[in-house]
Amino acid sequence: MTAPFQVSETTRRGILVGGVALTAVAALWASTQEDLRSAAPQIPDPTQGNSAMSSITTQDGTQIFYKDWGPRDAQPIVFHHGWPLTGDDWDTQMLFFLGKGYRVIAHDRRGHGRSSQTSTGHDMDIYAADVAAVVSALDLKGAIHIGHSTGGGEAARYVAQHGKARTAKLVLIGAVPPVMAKTATNPDGIPIDVLDGIRAGLAANRSAFYWDFIVAFYGYNRPGVTVNEQVRLNWWRQAMMGAANAQYECVKAFSETDFTEDLKRIDAPTLVLHGDDDQIVPIARSALLSAKLVKHGTLKVYPGLPHGMCTTHADRINADLLAFIRS
Numbered sequence: 001m002t003a004p005f006q007v008s009e010t011t012r013r014g015i016l017v018g019g020v021a022l023t024a025v026a027a028l029w030a031s032t033q034e035d036l037r038s039a040a041p042q043i044p045d046p047t048q049g050n051s052a053m054s055s056i057t058t059q060d061g062t063q064i065f066y067k068d069w070g071p072r073d074a075q076p077i078v079f080h081h082g083w084p085l086t087g088d089d090w091d092t093q094m095l096f097f098l099g100k101g102y103r104v105i106a107h108d109r110r111g112h113g114r115s116s117q118t119s120t121g122h123d124m125d126i127y128a129a130d131v132a133a134v135v136s137a138l139d140l141k142g143a144i145h146i147g148h149s150t151g152g153g154e155a156a157r158y159v160a161q162h163g164k165a166r167t168a169k170l171v172l173i174g175a176v177p178p179v180m181a182k183t184a185t186n187p188d189g190i191p192i193d194v195l196d197g198i199r200a201g202l203a204a205n206r207s208a209f210y211w212d213f214i215v216a217f218y219g220y221n222r223p224g225v226t227v228n229e230q231v232r233l234n235w236w237r238q239a240m241m242g243a244a245n246a247q248y249e250c251v252k253a254f255s256e257t258d259f260t261e262d263l264k265r266i267d268a269p270t271l272v273l274h275g276d277d278d279q280i281v282p283i284a285r286s287a288l289l290s291a292k293l294v295k296h297g298t299l300k301v302y303p304g305l306p307h308g309m310c311t312t313h314a315d316r317i318n319a320d321l322l323a324f325i326r327s
Contacts, residue, residue, distance in 0.1 A: 013234060014201070020166075021077030023151050026217065032293060034233065034250055035263040040071050042303075044323065047072070048058075052227040053272075054066055054067075054068060055114075055115070056133055056134055056137045058110075058129070058133050059133075060118075060120075060121065060132055060152055061116075062110050062116045062118050062121065062130070063113065063115060063116040064107055064108070064115050064116075064130050064133065065087070065107060065108045065113060065114035065115045065141050066087065066105055066106065066107035066108070066134055066138075067087055067094070067104075067105065067106050067107075068103070068104075068105045068138060069094060069098050069103070069104050069105075070098050070101075070102055070103035071103055071106055072103065073103075074101055074102050074103040075102055075103065075142055075143070075144070075168070076102070076103045076104070076105060076107045076138075076140045076141075076142070076143040076144070077097055077102050077103070077104050077105070077143065077144045077145075077146060077325070078106070078131070078134075078135065078140065078143050078144070078145045078146070078155075079094065079104065079105065079146050079147075079148075079151070080106075080107075080131070080145065080146065080147035080151030080152070080154045080155045080158075081106065081108070081112070081148065081150075081151045082148045082149030082150045082151050082152075082174075083149060083150040083247065083250050083251070083254055084112060084210070084238075084239045084242050084247040084250065085112070085113075085151070085235065085239060086108045086112055086113030086114070086238045086241060087106030087107055087108050087113065088106075088113070088234075088238055088243070089235075089310075089311075090106045090146075090148075090310075092310070092311065092314045092318075093108060093146070093310065093314070093317075093318060093321070096314075096318045096322075097318075097321075097322075100322065102325075105129075105134070105140070106135050106237070107131070108212040109127055109130070109150075109151075109154070109246075109250075110122070110126070110246065111125070111132055111239065111242055111243045111246020111247065111249075111250070112240070112242040112243075112246060112247070112250075113241050113242060114285070117242075117243035117245075117246065118243075118246065119245065120186055122245075122246050122249035122250055122253060123249075123252075123253050123257070124153055124154060124157050124235065124253050124257045124259075125161075127154045127157070127158075127253070128154060128157040128158040128161055128162060129162070131154060131155075131158040131162070131163075132158060132162035132163065135158075135162075135163065135166055136191045137285070140166060141166050142166070142167075142168045143166055143167055143168060144167075144168055144169045144171065144325055145158065145159055145162075145163070145167060145169075145171070145172065146170075146171040146173065146321065147170075147171070147172055147175055147218040147255070148173045148174055148175065149173075149175060149176060149252040149280065149281060149307065150172070150176055150250065151175070151252070152172040152173060152175020152176055152177060153170070153175060153176045153177050153253075153257060153259055155170060155171075155175075156170070156172065156175070156177050156259050156262045156263060156266065157257075157259065159262075159266050159268060160261075160262035160263070160265040160266050161255070161262065161265075164267065164268075166248060167268050168268060169269050169270070169271070169324070169325065170247070170266060170268050170269070170270045170271070171270070171272075171273065171321060171324065172270065172271070172272045172273070172287070172290060173273045173274070173309075173310060173317070174273070174274055174275065174278055174280070174281050174286075174287075174307050174308075174309065174310075175274075175281065175286060175287070175290065176254050176255070176257075176259075176281055176286060176292045177259035177260075177263055177270070177286065177293075178258065178259050178260045178286070178289050178290055178293060179256070179257065179258040179259065179260065179265060179284065180254065180255040180256075180281065180286070181195060181256045183256075183257045183319060186258075188284070188285060189285060190255065190282075190285070195251055195252075195255050198251050198267050199248055199251050201213075201252075202244065202247060202248055203244075203248065206239075206240070206244055206247075207236075207240060210235075210236055210239045210240070211232075211236055212244070214232045214235050214236065215227070216280060216306075216307075217235065217279075217280055217307050217308045218231065218232070218235075218305030218306050218311065219277060219279065219305075219307075219308070219312070220232075221279075222277070222306075228312075231308075231311055231312075235308075259290075260293060263290055263293035263294050264293055264294075264295075266294050266295065266324050267295055267296070268296070269296045269298070269324075270291075270294040270296060270297045271293075271297075271298050271300065271320075271321075271324045272287045272290055272291040272297055272298065272299045272300070273287075273300050273302070273317065273320065274286065274287035274288075274300075274301055274302070275282060275301075275302045275303075275304070275306055275307065275309045276301050276302065276303055276304065277305060277306055278304070278305075278306060278307045278309060279306065280307035283301065287299060287301070298324070300320060302316070
């Protein structure tokens, strides 16, 4: 017969010590978790204008993603991105102006980035209406609107047709207005076969087409210019997030829309920035004309800078934007 298991005094002391140690560890773990929860960033109420990830729903049910950083009571700056990118293309500017005390907002155009991949609505009238919906939802007043490339057209149409009462200033950077495509009334515009080539490249192999398109966008094909592979990959990443159909139809929107009457209607002080080596939106067909059409326009030309100068020369562009906004 097996004798009953006997617990020695030494074993009892070990169990007691071990129990105390486990209790201490458990208490330390619980305390650490509470500290981590306290230190973790809190997701703000979207209605307070500080939401890191938010969206609004338009009348046709489209979800428009936006980023909204900074104090709700600060002057808002709204950034409009170019084709075929997202609001992320403005991250450098958003962080800069956030640090200066502004409230900064950037949305993804419908069919682009994190917004709904809709089958309809890919024209400038709808793009501008979507911006109006975001501005209204956030109740932005006295805003500065900054648009690059296609975003410049979007911003101009928004300010002219929706945003006069809510807009303090407008900035157009490498922007497509007044009209890009060659027509009977715009004989110096870009030939339609060039634009058809963009559509054909997108449809045939979007990934490869965009990877090559980036080279001229940033002027990486110029002598002595080194390709920044991280910048190139970030551009490609944003482009591939969007819907192919939306990006395809947006080519017509950015190239064939005539913004002449929009520009004439804009009362807000307008700064027009453009690099004179822009290979995507040639300066002679855009900025040199737009600056004359707005009522209170200021033109600044950057010798030798490319279409993507907000990235390649962010320090210079940011400084000039800040000076204009504060003026």
